[in-house]
Amino acid sequence: MIEEENQNKLLLVDGMALLFRAFFANSYGGSVRRTSEGVPVNAIYGFIKYFMDAVQRFGPTHVVCCWDMGSTTFRTAQYDGYKANRPSAPEDLVPQFDLIKEVMESFGVPNIGLVGYEADDCIGTLAKRHSNEAHVYVLSGDHDLLQLVDDRITVVIMKKGQGNYAEYTPQFLHEERQLTPQQVICVKGLMGDTSDNYPGVRGIGEKTAYKLIQEHGSVDGVLANLDSLSKTIRAKIEADLDMLHMSRELATIRCDVPVEIEFTNCGWEINRAQVMNKFEQLEFRSLMALIS
Structure with a gap:
């Protein structure tokens, strides 16, 4: 499908997938970036670099970031072993969960999550609901999301190395895996x-x-x-x-969860002063160039 240049593009970000990837990519040999007050910020630093690279690459007109809201969901109610093997989040990552949401708010990006459901379900619901208004790009490292692919939804899987993506359309999914x-x-x-x-x-x-x-x-x-x-x-x-x-x-990712977002409230338009202020707080001076 040939896309018109003025077509809306909605970038749905799998927040936890990016944050965990960024944490482990930016804690070399146990060394974690911290502010002068000792607050760990390595995952946030890496997240912003991943996020801004994707924005530059896919040129969204609208952006939403989706989050898990705790480990108890309808799936754990169905099967008590679901994700029971997951270790606790690293101690230095925990304080970054709330901080990254503040950073996304400074970008004007809505943070979406729903207790009892996973971020995947919010992503699936918003992708299907808004694919009539925009071509949707789902940014993640989670191959479960490939089930969402259709002619209006491209699932972008982050590969090793920043800026390296596999862009799954129905055609590419079939070529690579011979699957729908x-x-x-x-x-x-x-x-x-x-x-x-x-x-x-x-x-x-x-x-x-x-x-x-x-x-x-x-x-x-x-x-x-x-x-x-x-x-x-x-x-x-x-x-x-x-x-x-x-x-x-x-x-199966649920695409009918009760999550709402006004499409007009998701427009991508950086308030540079607001973002700069947040970067100053987190001592991210080296990232200022990304938004200048």
């Missing part, structure tokens, strides 16, 4: 997700999950053709049917 966006969910249902701590079907790994979905189209297609599968694969699926359905549900 909906099939991304089905693959996760079969193979599970070690980082989110749900198992899928025990004994079915990534390679087999891809093969099954590519051959049968969906989890439902696999289940409708159990007789054609090898005895081993069939036995594994039949033994874990409940967890297969649960894992597919856990992998």
Whole structure:
């Protein structure tokens, strides 16, 4: 699709994904950037560099930043093992959670989050709702978000090194993985997700999950053709049917959560004095050039 130059572009930022990436990229050998008062700011510093690089690259007319609001969500209610393997946030990162939201506010960017849901669900809901008003770019490092891709939603996955992105359109997703966006969910249902701590079907790994979905189209297609599968694969699926359905549900991003944002309130227009003031507070003089 050829985009018109004057078309609206909405950048949806996966806040936690950027903040955690920035924290670990900017804590070399345990050394953490701090203000003169000792406040850790390394994650915020890196976040701003990532964020401004993306703004320059994709030229959004509108920007929203989405956040997780605690570890308890409807998914943990469904499956108490969900993300139970996640370690606590590093001590030096914790005070940066609120500070980065203040920084985004200084940029005039709305911070969106909803208790009981993940940032992914807010991103999915806003992406689908506003894709009729703008071409949506979702900025993250989380491949779960690939299920949102369509002709009006591009999922931008950050790769190693600042400014290095994989831009997933339906065409690129199919070229790279031979999957449709909906099939991304089905693959996760079969193979599970070690980082989110749900198992899928025990004994079915990534390679087999891809093969099954590519051959049968969906989890439902696999289940409708159990007789054609090898005895081993069939036995594994039949033994874990409940967890297969649960894992597919856990992998599905909700696009109907009760989160609201006025599109006109998301316009990207920097108040330089406001941002400069916040940068001064955080002693980010070296970043001033990004907004001058």
